[in-house]
Amino acid sequence: MDLKDKQTTKNKHFSYSLDFAISGLKVAFKEERNLRFHGCALIAVCILGGLFRLSLNEWLWILLSAVLVIVAELANTALENTVDMVTNYHFHPLGKKVKDIGAGMVLVQAIFALIVGGIIFIPKIYQLIF
Numbered sequence: 001m002d003l004k005d006k007q008t009t010k011n012k013h014f015s016y017s018l019d020f021a022i023s024g025l026k027v028a029f030k031e032e033r034n035l036r037f038h039g040c041a042l043i044a045v046c047i048l049g050g051l052f053r054l055s056l057n058e059w060l061w062i063l064l065s066a067v068l069v070i071v072a073e074l075a076n077t078a079l080e081n082t083v084d085m086v087t088n089y090h091f092h093p094l095g096k097k098v099k100d101i102g103a104g105m106v107l108v109q110a111i112f113a114l115i116v117g118g119i120i121f122i123p124k125i126y127q128l129i130f
Helices: 014-031 033-051 057-089 091-127
Strands: none
Touching: 014 033, 014 057, 033 057, 033 091, 057 091
């Protein structure tokens, strides 16, 4: 662990903040299966969007939805790790409640992303088939 990882004061340099953020993303993608799944889904949707030549507005909705899913997954991961730290990996009803609510947050956002994807892609797929 680097010395700057043990600091307890506010970051004085933007580069430190950026380094911590990138480190957090690396750890999350390495350790969180669902985050990797959402990342792969984003790549697949971007390929599909390129094939269907989405309009600017369609791209904005697709990317906004996908990024919000990833942000929700990152927030849920932070919540889960905080609960695990506080409870020392022992079951606590309040910890379960926090984790369940975090998972619900990701589910709501993922459903929203599916609805947006359906609204954009289903008519294009229908038009392609018929």
